[in-house]
Amino acid sequence: MEILELRLGVEMQSVALAAARRTPEALADIARAFDYLDNLESDDVELEARADFEFHLAIARATRNPHFPQFLQAVFSEISFDLVMKHRQSARTYQTYLKKINKEHAAIFAAITQGDPKAAKNALAAHLEESLNRYRAMLDEPQIVESAD
Numbered sequence: 507m508e509i510l511e512l513r514l515g516v517e518m519q520s521v522a523l524a525a526a527r528r529t530p531e532a533l534a535d536i537a538r539a540f541d542y543l544d545n546l547e548s549d550d551v552e553l554e555a556r557a558d559f560e561f562h563l564a565i566a567r568a569t570r571n572p573h574f575p576q577f578l579q580a581v582f583s584e585i586s587f588d589l590v591m592k593h594r595q596s597a598r599t600y601q602t603y604l605k606k607i608n609k610e611h612a613a614i615f616a617a618i619t620q621g622d623p624k625a626a627k628n629a630l631a632a633h634l635e636e637s638l639n640r641y642r643a644m645l646d647e648p649q650i651v652e653s654a655d
Contacts, residue, residue: 507638507642509581509584509585509587509588510588510634510637510638511638512581513581513585513634514630514631514634514635514638516574516577516578517562517565517566517630517634518627518630518631519574520565520566520569520574521565521614521617521618521623521626521627521629521630522623522624522626522627523568523569523570523571523574523623524536524565524566524568524569524618524626525617525618525620525621525622525623525625525626526621526623527568527569527570528568528618528619528621529568529570532564532567532568532570533568533618533619535564535567535568536561536564536565536568536615536618537615538564539557539560539561539563539564540561540564540611540612540615542557542560543557543558543560543561543608543611544608544611544612551590552586552590554589555586555589555590556586558589558607559578559582559585559586559589561611562578562585563575563578563579565614565618566578568618588637607633610629610632610633611633613629613632613633614626614629614630614633616629617629
C-alpha cells in the first residue's frame with residue numbers, strides 16, 4: 507500500500523510531463539511496451555509484472571527527466587512485488603483482470619499520445635487508485651476519494 511501511495515504521487519506528475527513532452531521516439535517506446543504487454547500470453551506472472559513495469563518505465567522516460575525512470579528503477583523490487591501479487595489473481599477472474607488493466611493502460615497511452623496532461627493524470631489515477639483502495643480495504647483503512655484535477 508505504501509509504495510502505491512508513493513507511486514500515485516510520482517506517476518501522476520510523470521504521465522502529465524510525458525503527455526506534455528512526448529516525442530515521436532518516446533511514443534514509439536511507450537507503444538512497444540504497451541503492445542508487448544497487451545499481446546503477452548504467458549502463465550509467468552513475473553514476466554507479466556515486468557512487462558507491466560516496462561510500460562510505466564517507458565512513460566517515465568518520456569518525461570525527459572532522468573529522475574523519473576531512476577526513481578521507478580530504484581523502487582522496482584517493491585513495485586514488482588505489488589504487480590506479481592496482482593497478476594496472481596485467481597484463474598476465474600484473471601482474464602477479466604488482464605482486460606481491465608489493459609484497458610486502463612490504453613487510456614493512459616491515448617491521453618499521452620493526444621498530449622493531454624489532465625486526461626493522462628486522470629487515467630493513471632483511476633489505474634492506481636483502485637489498487638490502493640483494495641489494499642486499504644484489506645487493512646481496514648479509510649478509502650480516500652478525491653478528484654485528480
